[in-house]
Each structure stands twice: as structure tokens, then as C-alpha cells.
Amino acid sequence: MPETIPSGRRRRARTRALALLTAALAVFGGSLALAPAAHAATGVTVTAPGAVTAGDTVTVTVAAEAGADLFAYDLTLGYDPTLLAFAAGSETYPTGGYGAVTESSGTVTFTNTRLGTSPGLAGTHDLVTFSFTAVGSGSATISVDDGTFLDSASASQPLPEAVTTTVEIAAAPVTPSPTPAPGAPGAGAPAAGEGAADDAAASDPAGNSAGSLATTGGDVVMWIVVGAAGVGLLALGVVLMVRRRRAEVEA
Known part of the structure; x- marks a missing residue:
């Protein structure tokens, strides 16, 4: 064995x-x-x-x-x-x-x-x-x-x-840094909307900003709506009064 x-x-x-x-x-x-x-x-x-x-x-x-x-x-x-x-x-x-x-x-x-x-x-x-x-x-x-x-x-x-x-x-490829286009932010030109905002601020003697002007315009619209609603209620009252007088005469 x-x-x-x-x-x-x-x-x-x-x-x-x-x-x-x-x-x-x-x-x-x-x-x-x-x-x-x-x-x-x-x-x-x-x-x-x-x-x-x-x-x-x-x-x-x-x-x-x-x-x-x-x-x-x-x-x-x-x-x-x-x-x-x-x-x-x-x-x-x-x-x-x-x-x-x-x-x-x-x-x-x-x-x-x-x-x-x-x-x-x-x-x-x-x-x-x-x-x-x-x-x-x-x-x-x-x-x-x-x-x-x-x-x-x-x-x-x-x-x-x-x-x-x-x-x-x-060699690993070199990625160049992007060059800002003329007029783009960072290239010496103001960003879009900056000149308009400055002009708006200069034309407002009270010193209100564009946001303030927008708010003021909204207030005007609100008063116009309220006024229109008042005129409508007044006209409705006149119509109801005329109908009431006509009903009394016919009676």
C-alpha cells in the first residue's frame, strides 16, 4: 500500500x-x-x-x-x-x-x-x-x-x-482660455441693460430706480381699475332708479 x-x-x-x-x-x-x-x-x-x-x-x-x-x-x-x-x-x-x-x-x-x-x-x-x-x-x-x-x-x-x-x-492637449467677444461683459463694455438703467436713473429727478418706476406705473393702473369700477356702480344705480320710476308711473 x-x-x-x-x-x-x-x-x-x-x-x-x-x-x-x-x-x-x-x-x-x-x-x-x-x-x-x-x-x-x-x-x-x-x-x-x-x-x-x-x-x-x-x-x-x-x-x-x-x-x-x-x-x-x-x-x-x-x-x-x-x-x-x-x-x-x-x-x-x-x-x-x-x-x-x-x-x-x-x-x-x-x-x-x-x-x-x-x-x-x-x-x-x-x-x-x-x-x-x-x-x-x-x-x-x-x-x-x-x-x-x-x-x-x-x-x-x-x-x-x-x-x-x-x-x-x-502631450496632453492644452485648452486655451476663452477670449471675451467685443462688447461682451468683462471686455470693457457695460453689460446688457446697464446703460438703460443708468439713463432711467439719471432722468428721474426724485432718484427713483427703474423698479420704483415700475411700481408707480402699477399704482396708476390700480387706481384706473378702481375708478372704472366706481363708474360702473354709479351707472348701475342710475339704471335701477330709472326702472323704478317707470314702474311707478305705469302703476
């Missing part, structure tokens, strides 16, 4: 890949040169938009043919910090693992390892996707300069070769 390996022992065997990678990075400054593993990773690619405008987000993806058993890896990318700014927290990795980022001026390093019972990656995978912000204009080169790939047995393989991509960043 085959021996059953406890799950705790399997976890320790898998997670030692991360411990080995971390220790080796500390000793060799981020570059490992151990015996190559034939099935860790080959054919690394880096992709990004070909053209953007300053201020845009630049999404970058590093992918690789993972072979049959890619359990941990680290990737160091270079970029021009005068043209690109790394967006911290934008990175995503394959599910089932743990990732970490180390950033310095002009470089950013991504480290990832599988955890627990997660199997090593097999086939083509996006190893990391992250974002820059375009902060200048020009040709921005993004390069995968260094990398290390480990299988679940901790055998290591270095990056086969450096790969690059270039993003053309156009």
Missing part, C-alpha cells in the same frame, strides 16, 4: 519554494543563477498600449509559457520615471498564490508563489498585470530586465532573455 503523505507536509514542501526564493533574493540582490529547470517557464512577453496621451493609464501585462510546473517567480521591470509612474496596488497575479511588490526609481519587482495545495502553473499564463500613469510625453520603454522561475521542487530557471515594449506618449 502506498504511503499517504500528510497535507501539512505537502504544504511545507510547496511553501519552501517561497522561502528559497526570498532567501536567494536577499543574498544575490534579486538574481538567481542555479541549475536550470527544464519545465519552469519559457517565452516571456510584455505587452502595453502602443500609444497614449499624458495623463492616461498604461496597462502592462507580463505573460509566459509556464511549462508544466511553475510554482514561484520574480520579475524585475525597468521604465523611465520621467514618463511613467507606477500605480501602487494595481497589480494582479494568477489566483491561488501570494504576491509582493518592491519598487524603486525606474524599476519595479513582482514576486509571486503558489500556496497550500495550489498546483504549479502549466501552459501560457499572465504572470502579472499592472498599471502605470503617463506623466510626460515621449517614447517610454518598458522592459523585463531580470527574472527567476522555480518549480515545486525548488529547481530554478533564469529569465531566458530581456524583453521590451515601447509606448508612445503624446
Whole structure:
């Protein structure tokens, strides 16, 4: 009967890949040169938009043919910090693992390892996707300069070769400030209605404003209406009186 390996022992065997990678990075400054593993990773690619405008987000993806058993890896990318700014927290990795980022001026390093019972990656995978912000204009080169790939047995393989991509960043368009048209408010000419209001104020010796004149006109109209109502009542009284006298005569 085959021996059953406890799950705790399997976890320790898998997670030692991360411990080995971390220790080796500390000793060799981020570059490992151990015996190559034939099935860790080959054919690394880096992709990004070909053209953007300053201020845009630049999404970058590093992918690789993972072979049959890619359990941990680290990737160091270079970029021009005068043209690109790394967006911290934008990175995503394959599910089932743990990732970490180390950033310095002009470089950013991504480290990832599988955890627990997660199997090593097999086939083509996006190893990391992250974002820059375009902060200048020009040709921005993004390069995968260094990398290390480990299988679940901790055998290591270095990056086969450096790969690059270039993003053309156009300057952000400048929006000119609007120029006021001649005669428009703010161009030295009085706003519409200002001259008329001044003339009305000057022609009123009592100093009444246009609003006061409008109120006065309303008062006149009101008195005209009241007067018309009084005349109508008076005429109605005369008509009633004439009808009453006529009725008395006929009686």
C-alpha cells in the first residue's frame, strides 16, 4: 500500500519554494543563477498600449509559457520615471498564490508563489498585470530586465532573455482660455441693460430706480381699475332708479 503523505507536509514542501526564493533574493540582490529547470517557464512577453496621451493609464501585462510546473517567480521591470509612474496596488497575479511588490526609481519587482495545495502553473499564463500613469510625453520603454522561475521542487530557471515594449506618449492637449467677444461683459463694455438703467436713473429727478418706476406705473393702473369700477356702480344705480320710476308711473 502506498504511503499517504500528510497535507501539512505537502504544504511545507510547496511553501519552501517561497522561502528559497526570498532567501536567494536577499543574498544575490534579486538574481538567481542555479541549475536550470527544464519545465519552469519559457517565452516571456510584455505587452502595453502602443500609444497614449499624458495623463492616461498604461496597462502592462507580463505573460509566459509556464511549462508544466511553475510554482514561484520574480520579475524585475525597468521604465523611465520621467514618463511613467507606477500605480501602487494595481497589480494582479494568477489566483491561488501570494504576491509582493518592491519598487524603486525606474524599476519595479513582482514576486509571486503558489500556496497550500495550489498546483504549479502549466501552459501560457499572465504572470502579472499592472498599471502605470503617463506623466510626460515621449517614447517610454518598458522592459523585463531580470527574472527567476522555480518549480515545486525548488529547481530554478533564469529569465531566458530581456524583453521590451515601447509606448508612445503624446502631450496632453492644452485648452486655451476663452477670449471675451467685443462688447461682451468683462471686455470693457457695460453689460446688457446697464446703460438703460443708468439713463432711467439719471432722468428721474426724485432718484427713483427703474423698479420704483415700475411700481408707480402699477399704482396708476390700480387706481384706473378702481375708478372704472366706481363708474360702473354709479351707472348701475342710475339704471335701477330709472326702472323704478317707470314702474311707478305705469302703476
